[in-house]
Amino acid sequence: xxxxxxxxxxxxxxxxxxxxxxxxxxxxxxxxxxxxxxxxxxxxxxxxxxxxxxxxxxxxxxxxxxxxxxxxxxxxxxxxxxxxxxxxxxxxxxxxxxxxxxxxxxxxxxxxxxxxxxxxxxxxxxxxxxxxxxxxxxxxxxxxxxxxxxxxxxxxxxxxxxxxxxxxxxxxxxxxxxxxxxxxxxxxxxxxxxxxxxxxxxxxxxxxxxxxxxxxxxxxxxxxxx
Numbered sequence: 001x002x003x004x005x006x007x008x009x010x011x012x013x014x015x016x017x018x019x020x021x022x023x024x025x026x027x028x029x030x031x032x033x034x035x036x037x038x039x040x041x042x043x044x045x046x047x048x049x050x051x052x053x054x055x056x057x058x059x060x061x062x063x064x065x066x067x068x069x070x071x072x073x074x075x076x077x078x079x080x081x082x083x084x085x086x087x088x089x090x091x092x093x094x095x096x097x098x099x100x101x102x103x104x105x106x107x108x109x110x111x112x113x114x115x116x117x118x119x120x121x122x123x124x125x126x127x128x129x130x131x132x133x134x135x136x137x138x139x140x141x142x143x144x145x146x147x148x149x150x151x152x153x154x155x156x157x158x159x160x161x162x163x164x165x166x167x168x169x170x171x172x173x174x175x176x177x178x179x180x181x182x183x184x185x186x187x188x189x190x191x192x193x194x195x196x197x198x199x200x201x202x203x204x205x206x207x208x209x210x211x212x213x214x215x216x217x218x219x220x221x222x223x224x225x226x
Contacts, residue, residue, distance in 0.1 A: 003027045004056030005204075006049070008039065008100060009066030013170035014120060017193035018063055021201045028056050032066070039066055039096025040088070049103040060113055061204045062104040064097040064142070065120040069172070071132050086134045093138035098145055101160075105153055114157035116204040119146045120196070121215065123166040127223045139164070143215045150213035159212035161203040165196050166219030185220035 005022045009015040010031025019031040030052040037048035053059060072085040101117055108115040122129075122139035129136030143162050150160040167173060167181055167190040182189050199218055202208055217225065 003060035004052075004058050005029045005061040005063070006052050006056075006059055006100075006104065007031045007063040007065055008037070008097075009033070010063075011035075013172055014165070014168055014193045014196050015063075015065040017197040018065060018120075018200050021194070021197040022061070022204075025201065027061075030055055034066075039100070040091040042095075042099050045096065045099045046103055049100065049107065053107060058111055058113060059104050059107055059115065061116045061118070062100060063118045063120065063200055063204070064100055065200075066092065066096070067120070067122075067135075067139075068092040069132060069135050072134065073131050074133075089134040089138050090141070093135070094141045094145070097142055101145070101149060105149070105156075105158060108158055109153075109156045115159075116208075117146070117149065117153075117158065117160040118200050118203045119143070119160075119162040120200070121146075121162045121164045123164050123217065123219045123223050125164060126225055127166075146215070147213050154212060159203075159209045161208070161211050161213065162215045163196060163199050163203065164215050164217050164219070165191055166222050167191065168193055168196055184222040186222075187220045189220070191218060191220060 005027045007015050007019045010019040011033035019029045022029050038044040068089050070085055119142050121143045124136035125140035125143055146160050146162040169190050169192055177190055
């Protein structure tokens with residue numbers, strides 16, 4: 001039986017690979033882009049989820065993939081820029097993902113769907129992001145939110161997990177993937193979007209219920225947590 005899947009940030013890069021992987025399984029997918037939903041606007045999110053339910057019939061899987069990445073360190077950012085950067089980043093990466101999760105989870109609970117929510121976080125939540133600290137902090141918050149929801153939603157049969165990729169070969173970061181970055185991993189390369197998609201598909205599977213609450217590192221041993 002095909003599932004209804006919603007992927008935010010699904011028009012390019014990792015999101016497009018995730019959407020494609022679910023379609024390859026025969027699932028019905030709504031891949032949301034910034035043209036479809038403003039993740040900084042709670043009302044836009046509610047409308048997008050309602051439209052996805054209408055299109056799919058029901059939502060079995062939500063993938064919170066969309067994320068805002070902006071550079072701005074203490075050394076090269078004015079106080080006004082700093083405040084604006086942090087608020088923009090958290091509005092999308094944390095509050096937007098939280099609102100998406102709320103709207104979809106309520107749909108799942110009300111319809112008795114034993115669903116899955118998978119968050120695309122980042123290695124930066126653990127390794128640190130000195131040039132984009134707001135991004136790293138927002139992904140740490142996303143991981144924590146996922147773990148809280150995992151506990152809250154388990155009685156409803158809904159599992160929640162996260163993946164934490166390192167660098168991934170996408171157009172958005174192509175100019176940042178230098179030889180030095182590749183050498184961070186002992187494999188001498190960065191991840192492909194398809195490798196991240198494969199992990200997301202697993203965590204969204206019926207067999208992965210016991211992985212609820214997990215944060216899966218996908219960084220090619222470039223950063224090892226203890």
